[in-house]
Amino acid sequence: MQGIKKTVGLCMVALFISAPAIGAEQPKYVFYMIGDGLGASQRQFSEFFVREKEQDNSKELLMNTFEVAGLNSTYAADTLITDSAAAGTALASGVKTNKGVIGKDAKGNDVKTLVEAAELEGMATGIITTTRLTHATPAAFAAHNISRNNENEIAEDYLKSGVDFLAGGGIRHFIPKSMKIENGDAIGKTIKSKRKDEKNLVAAFHQSGYSTFIGMEGAKAFGATDFTKEEKVVALFTYTHMPYEIERINTYSAVPSLAEMTQAGIEVLQKDNDGFFMMVEGGRIDHAAHANDPTGVIYDTIAFDEAIKVAYDFYQQHPKETLIVVVGDHETGGMGLGMDSKGYKLDMSQLLATRISVEDTLAYGKGQYKGDKAAYLAFLKNEFGLDNLNESEAARLERAMTDADAGQTSGYYKVNPAALTAAHILSERANINWTTTIHTATMIPMSATGVEAQRFAGFKDNTEIADTMADLLNFTL
Known part of the structure; x- marks a missing residue:
């Protein structure tokens, strides 16, 4: 009898928990x-x-x-x-x-x-x-x-x-x-x-x-x-x-x-x-x-x-x-918010000068790299806020533009490698990391x-x- 009472009690508790609260309001x-x-x-x-x-x-x-x-x-x-x-x-x-x-x-x-x-x-x-x-x-x-x-x-x-x-x-x-x-x-x-x-x-x-x-x-x-x-x-x-x-x-x-x-x-x-x-x-x-x-x-x-x-x-x-x-x-x-290379900090100021998107402009729009390396770097400086490239950054962009010239693509959706590399360099300057596209x-x-x-x-x-x-x-x- 005590076991039955315990079972009934547990059922009542479950019913109380699962049921809507009494007097609960309904949004209009x-x-x-x-x-x-x-x-x-x-x-x-x-x-x-x-x-x-x-x-x-x-x-x-x-x-x-x-x-x-x-x-x-x-x-x-x-x-x-x-x-x-x-x-x-x-x-x-x-x-x-x-x-x-x-x-x-x-x-x-x-x-x-x-x-x-x-x-x-x-x-x-x-x-x-x-x-x-x-x-x-x-x-x-x-x-x-x-x-x-x-x-x-x-x-x-x-x-x-x-x-x-x-x-x-x-x-x-x-x-x-x-x-x-x-x-x-x-x-x-x-x-x-x-x-x-x-x-x-x-x-x-x-x-x-x-x-x-x-x-x-x-x-x-x-x-x-x-x-x-x-x-x-x-x-x-x-x-x-x-x-x-x-x-x-x-x-x-x-x-x-x-x-x-x-x-x-x-x-x-x-x-x-x-x-x-x-x-x-x-x-x-x-x-x-x-x-x-x-x-x-x-x-x-x-x-x-x-x-x-x-x-x-x-x-x-x-x-x-x-x-x-x-x-x-x-x-x-x-x-990811943080990378080993920059230590315990984020630098949002690196992103203030950007005026364009990666996908619609750098990957597929008017800012797409099409073979003119000097023009592309100037565009990145003026519109993407990516200037004063250090030696490593410049080398990475050079390789990416060369890959683009060879018809190569980057990422799951096969975007222009120059665009994705520019996105990664800008991200890294702010100490942001991406694991995937x-x-x-x-x-x-x-x-x-x-x-x-x-x-x-x-x-x-x-x-x-x-x-x-x-x-x-x-x-x-």
């Missing part, structure tokens, strides 16, 4: 902020840079001040090092899936996303990113496809999704194959299609009642629009990804920032009496880390934090109704504030973030 407004590739090093490094730039050691990134914190594991169903498709699906649906899979489980079955569940509850929804809208993380919240590479199909899923506010890059997957507009996107690139058919999804969105903001003209109109008067929005500003923040600031200031897109999304979605669910991705943090680009990481992390600030300002106006959860999907680059399996920091934020604290798998959010919102995934 949810901001799910995802920094792609945003590990602990990226967060801390960017904060150190802000302190150096502003000469104020008290400065902090807002995301690093939230009262609730935790760590998340990120592995996929078929690999310990995940990609953004599997990680995005875990964060969106609470399901482990295979690398490269969007919105499906490891057996290929569609899984419900938090955005879809929010729509079923009558909430307004938004998806915002600095990547192509059809890229893995945003796609995982609204699409279902066996391969993240099927971006034309993912674009069609967006049309069917019913998401009220969509903003990012990737015009090329939404327009018919015959369409081409010279110098038409928001950074002056030609708009052309990646589709194999004549489907015009932008026109279809417009016919479905969406206001559309496309390319350069769309960027200009976006900045002049009163979004409190808009009901549904699709904004696609660039042919592919949106520019890195360091180049948006210095060259493409007409392109809306992630913070500005977030503010517009709030103005559209907050009119819904049932509240809203918004996913905001700082997507190019990951791309910068793939290129081992320290300043690219920093500026896009700061831009992400500024978008969090927009959400936080809204939270302060609605403190009893708002939840903000900040996560990463995985770490990229194996970023791809993702790692390291745990990811989480921070949160607002209604029931404490439920996200502690060590959790990435699937538990989605499951906790669904439980809190009374969603069924």
Whole structure:
């Protein structure tokens, strides 16, 4: 009899622990902020840079001040090092899936996303990113496809999704194959299609009642629009990804920032009496880390934090109704803060003069090395802040340029070796080290504030973030 009582008691304790807290509040407004590739090093490094730039050691990134914190594991169903498709699906649906899979489980079955569940509850929804809208993380919240590479199909899923506010890059997957507009996107690139058919999804969105903001003209109109008067929005500003923040600031200031897109999304979605669910991705943090680009990481992390600030300002106006959860999907680059060669110090001042990105400019853009060594070194000095080369640095760049002349490449994604070498030299001057040009399996920091934020604290798998959010919102995934 005593054994039975003990068993019943243990069952009651388990039930109490697993059940939602009595009287727990349910948020009306949810901001799910995802920094792609945003590990602990990226967060801390960017904060150190802000302190150096502003000469104020008290400065902090807002995301690093939230009262609730935790760590998340990120592995996929078929690999310990995940990609953004599997990680995005875990964060969106609470399901482990295979690398490269969007919105499906490891057996290929569609899984419900938090955005879809929010729509079923009558909430307004938004998806915002600095990547192509059809890229893995945003796609995982609204699409279902066996391969993240099927971006034309993912674009069609967006049309069917019913998401009220969509903003990012990737015009090329939404327009018919015959369409081409010279110098038409928001950074002056030609708009052309990646589709194999004549489907015009932008026109279809417009016919479905969406206001559309496309390319350069769309960027200009976006900045002049009163979004409190808009009901549904699709904004696609660039042919592919949106520019890195360091180049948006210095060259493409007409392109809306992630913070500005977030503010517009709030103005559209907050009119819904049932509240809203918004996913905001700082997507190019990951791309910068793939290129081992320290300043690219920093500026896009700061831009992400500024978008969090927009959400936080809204939270302060609605403190009893708002939840903000900040996560990463995985770490990229194996970023280490410190190297033997420089001892116990970091030198953020080495990064202050940089004005360009490694990937978009040095690897593939106007700053790409193409055989003129003197011109390349001058460009690095003037735009990348890499001057006064010592003998070792000069020799490394010389070898890298010679390798490029011979057609060799560097890193997993086979980039121009001159660009990657320049990135490594600049990183080393700040005493930063990179172990890889791809993702790692390291745990990811989480921070949160607002209604029931404490439920996200502690060590959790990435699937538990989605499951906790669904439980809190009374969603069924």
